[in-house]
Amino acid sequence: MNKYLKTLIPVDIAKGLALTGKHFMRVFTTANRRKVPLHVVSEYPEVPATVQPRFRGRLTMLKDEQGEVKCVCCLACEKICPTQVITIESGKKEGRKTRLPLRYDFEMERCIFCEFCVESCGFDAIILNHQFELAAYNREDFSIGMLGRSQNMFELTPVGQFSHAIRPEAKKD
Amino acid sequence: MQTMTLSQTCVIAILQAIAVVIFIFVVVPLTTFAERKVIGYVQDRLGTTRVAGGRTGLTGALNRGMWSLGKVPVFSILRGLPVFIGDIIKLLVKEDIIPDKADRAIFMVAPAVSMIASVVVFAAISFYPGALFTFPRFVPIVGGLPFAGFLTDMNVGLLFILGVASVGVYGIVLGAWASNSKFPLLGGLRSAAQIVSYEVPLTLSLMVPVVLAGSLNFNEMTRRVATGMPIWAVPLLFVGFFIYFTCGFAETNRVPFDMPEAENELVAGFHTEYSGMRFGFFYLAEYINMIVASALASAFFLGGPFLLPFGLQSFVPASTPIIGGPSIIWYLLKIFFLLFTFIWVRATIPRYRYDQIMAIAWKYLIPFTLVDLVLAAAIRFTMP
Numbered sequence: 001m002n003k004y005l006k007t008l009i010p011v012d013i014a015k016g017l018a019l020t021g022k023h024f025m026r027v028f029t030t031a032n033r034r035k036v037p038l039h040v041v042s043e044y045p046e047v048p049a050t051v052q053p054r055f056r057g058r059l060t061m062l063k064d065e066q067g068e069v070k071c072v073c074c075l076a077c078e079k080i081c082p083t084q085v086i087t088i089e090s091g092k093k094e095g096r097k098t099r100l101p102l103r104y105d106f107e108m109e110r111c112i113f114c115e116f117c118v119e120s121c122g123f124d125a126i127i128l129n130h131q132f133e134l135a136a137y138n139r140e141d142f143s144i145g146m147l148g149r150s151q152n153m154f155e156l157t158p159v160g161q162f163s164h165a166i167r168p169e170a171k172k173d
Numbered sequence: 174m175q176t177m178t179l180s181q182t183c184v185i186a187i188l189q190a191i192a193v194v195i196f197i198f199v200v201v202p203l204t205t206f207a208e209r210k211v212i213g214y215v216q217d218r219l220g221t222t223r224v225a226g227g228r229t230g231l232t233g234a235l236n237r238g239m240w241s242l243g244k245v246p247v248f249s250i251l252r253g254l255p256v257f258i259g260d261i262i263k264l265l266v267k268e269d270i271i272p273d274k275a276d277r278a279i280f281m282v283a284p285a286v287s288m289i290a291s292v293v294v295f296a297a298i299s300f301y302p303g304a305l306f307t308f309p310r311f312v313p314i315v316g317g318l319p320f321a322g323f324l325t326d327m328n329v330g331l332l333f334i335l336g337v338a339s340v341g342v343y344g345i346v347l348g349a350w351a352s353n354s355k356f357p358l359l360g361g362l363r364s365a366a367q368i369v370s371y372e373v374p375l376t377l378s379l380m381v382p383v384v385l386a387g388s389l390n391f392n393e394m395t396r397r398v399a400t401g402m403p404i405w406a407v408p409l410l411f412v413g414f415f416i417y418f419t420c421g422f423a424e425t426n427r428v429p430f431d432m433p434e435a436e437n438e439l440v441a442g443f444h445t446e447y448s449g450m451r452f453g454f455f456y457l458a459e460y461i462n463m464i465v466a467s468a469l470a471s472a473f474f475l476g477g478p479f480l481l482p483f484g485l486q487s488f489v490p491a492s493t494p495i496i497g498g499p500s501i502i503w504y505l506l507k508i509f510f511l512l513f514t515f516i517w518v519r520a521t522i523p524r525y526r527y528d529q530i531m532a533i534a535w536k537y538l539i540p541f542t543l544v545d546l547v548l549a550a551a552i553r554f555t556m557p
Binding site: 013016017019020021023024027028031032038039040041043046 | 211213214215216217218219222223240243244246249250517518520521522
């Protein structure tokens with residue numbers, strides 16, 4: 001009798017509909033009005049996609065308050081790199097105690113994103129940043145250094161520049 | 174009302190038919206679009222937000238336009254709307270393949286049978302029990318004449334609807350057989366068994382408002398069920414609505430009763446061998462059947478053009494402003510809500526097993542409907 005009643009009065013179906021209805025209303029009412037969206041996907045090219053904090057993207061060098069790179073050319077990263085993608089040419093500059101890199105070349109083509117270089121760095125001078133748009137049309141574009149436009153490690157990647165250009169905030173500049 | 178000449182009657186009938194067809198072919202693509210969006214929102218996604226294509230050309234312009242519109246909160250829900258135009262174009266221009274071993278004549282006729290059976294039902298559905306508007310005097314032939322909210326006012330309207338709607342299964346079974354392939358055949362056989370089973374509780378549950386109203390005329394039934402009910406009839410109509418709507422899912426082959434096109438078992442079910450616009454006819458027929466099921470449910474159980482459902486309108490005096498009288502807006506809102514429910518249930522409930530579907534129909538719904546019907550007959554006996 002109890003089982004018969006349970007079948008006749010579909011409580012479980014009502015519960016399921018209530019759950020999905022709640023999710024529907026939550027996303028439906030807030031889809032484009034909240035700064036932090038409740039839905040789990042992002043409208044990627046127009047809205048920047050979020051990545052996890054530990055995401056390992058492209059290698060870049062950090063700068064201190066004066067805008068100078070923190071790197072002192074200890075070559076720890078170059079030595080520990082398992083695929084030997086880092087090449088550093090060190091030099092001197094007036095008014096700076098430590099050495100500084102004249103060139104810091106990074107062959108992203110062969111990089112395995114193991115983050116050993118960042119771990120070995122004693123001066124917190126390099127990180128793997130959160131850029132994930134790493135595709136390029138030419139092999140040369142994967143040789144990244146401190147100069148140039150599309151191969152500059154301080155700039156956005158070529159795809160990143162494209163998707164930044166179509167975002168509404170880029171039009172304000 | 175002045176008497177109409179034959180030509181005036183013909184012109185008005187044709188205009189009404191065109192209006193109904195436009196209604197169908199506007200609502201159906203919007204329902205497919207709503208299906209994508211609603212299922213997306215239920216799963217914490219956004220559904221479709223753009224048309225396929227690059228940043229340039231027509232699709233790029235559409236994407237950019239919809240994106241800039243999307244900054245307004247209301248339009249952000251509609252972003253991705255141009256997709257339904259792409260859907261229609263895709264169905265129209267795709268290659269139409271007929272298998273070598275198929276029975277060509279039946280193969281070509283079957284989608285048409287399915288489609289016609291679902292469209293013709295609208296001849297007996299009444300959207301509003303009276304004139305929607307009157308043509309102004311300066312209109313050539315039909316000036317000064319009313320434009321009714323229904324196509325025909327048959328005195329056996331419900332019988333007509335049930336009769337024509339059940340022809341739709343022939344389209345599925347014939348198409349399945351003519352495909353000359355095992356998966357469509359299995360899908361078609363399942364569909365036949367399922368629809369024949371669910372016709373019984375569907376018709377019996379529709380008998381509840383028929384018995385209570387004492388009429389088969391669509392307008393008459395809607396009016397009496399909505400406004401002339403004693404308080405005892407309300408729970409019966411409430412139960413009858415859920416039984417009817419459950420059967421509506423089975424009749425339209427929607428999830429959770431989509432046995433004929435069980436994707437993981439039967440490829441695509443009865444339309445496996447179909448492509449192009451022939452497949453499109455089956456596809457459209459499913460959505461038109463959804464509109465029909467929603468229209469019948471809202472007319473006979475949810476009060477139709479009156480606001481309050483389940484006969485509760487009987488306790489509101491007809492002189493009340495706004496909610497007292499009938500309005501086509503209430504009816505359309507109810508239809509759209511039920512269409513939303515179709516999609517909502519699809520996003521929630523997984524498919525039943527075949528024996529469970531049959532058990533629901535024969536062991537639970539039919540006895541329950543019979544009890545409902547007997548109680549309704551008892552109430553009818555006490556009614557003046």
